[in-house]
Amino acid sequence: MSNQGLTVEQAAAALGKSEKTIRRYIDSGKIKAEKHKGAYRILEIPEQVTRQKPPGQTGQKTVQSGQREQRVTQVTLIGEIERLSRQVGYLTAENARLKNLLEAPKRLPWYKRGFFKWLTVAVPGI
Numbered sequence: 001m002s003n004q005g006l007t008v009e010q011a012a013a014a015l016g017k018s019e020k021t022i023r024r025y026i027d028s029g030k031i032k033a034e035k036h037k038g039a040y041r042i043l044e045i046p047e048q049v050t051r052q053k054p055p056g057q058t059g060q061k062t063v064q065s066g067q068r069e070q071r072v073t074q075v076t077l078i079g080e081i082e083r084l085s086r087q088v089g090y091l092t093a094e095n096a097r098l099k100n101l102l103e104a105p106k107r108l109p110w111y112k113r114g115f116f117k118w119l120t121v122a123v124p125g126i
Helices: 008-015 019-028 065-103 117-122
Strands: 032-036 039-044
Touching: 008 019, 008 039, 008 065, 019 039
Parallel strands: none
Antiparallel strands: 032 039
């Protein structure tokens, strides 16, 4: 299978639902998806999933599509910022660790640390 189709994250953002809900839809068969390298790829989202219930049934207010797209974009960007900040933190710690390795004095092997100095000094005739 190719890399065509939507990931679970992309489908959740497009539908305004959580990733867990999209995975439930896949498990129940409401959405058909193929698994590729451990990740689902959704090739088509059925109309019954995209159809929203009227606001009276769900208790939600209707949202204009422009506002929904803006919210999806904001949520996507916030998630990306959080991911990148975690990555920056990890890389900063790794950089500090590597600097410590470079700056640490090289330790001599045990046989060159002066163990035999006392032997040569104490018994000079040997």
